[in-house]
Amino acid sequence: MANADHLNKISAGVVKVMLSPLLQEKLDNLLKKIEEMEGVLIAFSGGVDSTLLLKAATMTSTRVMAVTASSPTYPEAEIAAAVQLARDLGVQHQIIKTNEMEDPNFTANPTERCYHCKRELFATLRRLASEHALKTIVDGANADDEDDFRPGRRAAREFGVRSPLQEVGLTKDEIRQLARYLHLPNWDKPSMACLSSRIPYGQAITPEKLRQIAAAEDFLCRLGLKEVRVRHHDTIARIEVNPAAFALLIDAAIRVKIVKYFQDLGFTYIVLDLEGFRSGSMNAVLKQEDLHR
Structure with missing residues (x-):
């Protein structure tokens, strides 16, 4: 019992x-x-x-x-x-x-x-x-x-x-x-999907892409953000955060730091997704029948 x-x-x-x-x-x-x-x-x-x-x-x-x-x-x-x-x-x-x-x-x-x-x-x-x-x-x-x-x-x-x-x-x-x-210390921890979920279906998963994503998300978390996704679209990094955090990301000084860091990682273009953070956003391209497998 x-x-x-x-x-x-x-x-x-x-x-x-x-x-x-x-x-x-x-x-x-x-x-x-x-x-x-x-x-x-x-x-x-x-x-x-x-x-x-x-x-x-x-x-x-x-x-x-x-x-x-x-x-x-x-x-x-x-x-x-x-x-x-x-x-x-x-x-x-x-x-x-x-x-x-x-x-x-x-x-x-x-x-x-x-x-x-x-x-x-x-x-x-x-x-x-x-x-x-x-x-x-x-x-x-x-x-x-x-x-x-x-x-x-x-x-x-x-x-x-x-x-x-x-x-x-x-x-x-x-x-x-x-x-x-039950006093678990991570009760409010944001959900964490594997890094491969940041790469669009059909685009190869490589160690280099995973390293770029991990480093980019870690950098944003060190800025104080909790829920973060960096979607990897080849030369484009698409950042998803809660809309409440938009102001932080477009602050002049912070924006410059983000752009430089991401470009140093190998991204050419760094964009902010105006829909904000949403888990599983890469599934938006799937057909309805796929979603119910």
């Missing part, structure tokens, strides 16, 4: 944020599902979704292991943050190297790019789960993901990967509420 003492301590008022009856029910259902799995290997990115899932697993008596994939498609800072979070939660954690950049099915950047990446990841996780006698592989997909274009979900189905957050109907907003309730 779930760790009753832990739950009672929370309910006794250690955390000031209160849960609605519906959200409390979803949390209880989440803990019950994980408990019934009798050993889980969690695909742990360090984002708020997988962190909540990992935290929930520690609140049960089930065995748990977190695994984080490392590759050029993810910034090193994200890997380091995942390592620290796993350490803080006191769970067994392993970093694995993935080789999607060696797969031409991935680097050609088709619309099914994520399927090829996730297929390799889940195959590796299956081997690890078997080695450690863990019955179930789980990931941090949530209820909102069902309405998005997620070809990686097909790979999850093929490998029997379960998504407990999705199964109990937790949305992104509810996950943030629970993460805050």
Whole structure:
């Protein structure tokens, strides 16, 4: 059964944020599902979704292991943050190297790019789960993901990967509420997709492009921006930030710094997307039938 003492301590008022009856029910259902799995290997990115899932697993008596994939498609800072979070939660954690950049099915950047990446990841996780006698592989997909274009979900189905957050109907907003309730330090962390998602479909994914994107986004974050995407259109860098941050970017002194830094990275033109930040904007070119795969 779930760790009753832990739950009672929370309910006794250690955390000031209160849960609605519906959200409390979803949390209880989440803990019950994980408990019934009798050993889980969690695909742990360090984002708020997988962190909540990992935290929930520690609140049960089930065995748990977190695994984080490392590759050029993810910034090193994200890997380091995942390592620290796993350490803080006191769970067994392993970093694995993935080789999607060696797969031409991935680097050609088709619309099914994520399927090829996730297929390799889940195959590796299956081997690890078997080695450690863990019955179930789980990931941090949530209820909102069902309405998005997620070809990686097909790979999850093929490998029997379960998504407990999705199964109990937790949305992104509810996950943030629970993460805050449980004092998780990244409860308000912006969503982070792999760097390859910044490159238009059909344009090759290369290590150089990924380095340019990572450096450009890191530079903007160091200016104080939280939600940032730098879309790579060959010689053009298209910057997406929340409209509230437009004033900062077009400040004369800041604008000059951004232009110089981006040009030093190899971009010729640096543009600000007037629609602002939006996750998955590269999917705007897809046909309607693609979005429902």
